[in-house]
Amino acid sequence: GIQVEQSPPDLILQEGANSTLRCNFSDSVNNLQWFHQNPWGQLINLFYIPSGTKQNGRLSATTVATERYSLLYISSSQTTDSGVYFCAPGGNGNQFYFGTGTSLTVIP
Amino acid sequence: DARVTQTPRDKVTEMGQEVTMRCQPILGHNTVFWYRQTMMQGLELLAYFRNRAPLDDSGMPKDRFSAEMPDATLATLKIQPSEPRDSAVYFCASGLQDTQYFGPGTRLTVL
Helix, strand or coil, X not given: CXXXXXXXXXXXXXXXXXXXXXXXXXXXXXXXEEEEECCCCCEEEEEECCCEEEEECCEEEEEEHHHCEEEEEECCCCHHHCEEEEEXXXXXXXXXXXXXXXXXXXXX | CCCXXXXXCEEEECCCCCEEEEEECCCCCCEEEEEEEECCCEEEEEXXXXXXXXXXXXXXCCCCEEEEEEEXXXXXXXXXXXXXXXXXXXXXXXXXXXXXXXXXXXXXEEC
16 A cells, blocks of 8 residues: 655644645655644545645645655644644545544644 | 435454444445444454445454445444454444445444
């Protein structure tokens, strides 16, 4: 399967700060998703982004498939952004491979 | 607002008992996934289906786990017999094309 590395593993931010989360993957991918797991355990789909850049409010993501990485940007962070962010690249057949996540804590 | 539903949300059982977890995928989705999440192993793919046919269950301990889709509205994951090391949160996800949407999970505790 595809190996996925996410960095940093842990991140603590002051409310209002910006951050960049990185995801490196070991092989060519056809798909890539970013998920947020909130403190209650729910996994929420943030972006489907196999290549290029997308934005949704304060969040944006960029995938450079040829260089095998993806970035998730969080601007003006809020306490509700706390949780774990997972990158999940996928090959053929809808199978996704999850990284170990970046645990984000936003403090007021 | 279409969602993946899972039952039960919490299950406490004793070692050796059978456990059945159920998932209702989002209507119209053609892929269904079962994942297990633990602190030690993170999110592990157990099995997935496309159009109700099992495509990959290599992540699943075959001797005690089984996954089925008796119809398009129901996916099941069974553990028999259960063991304490099976304690985890089990997620079901459904998808169409290239995305996945997760259910709330079943928290399983095997004593």
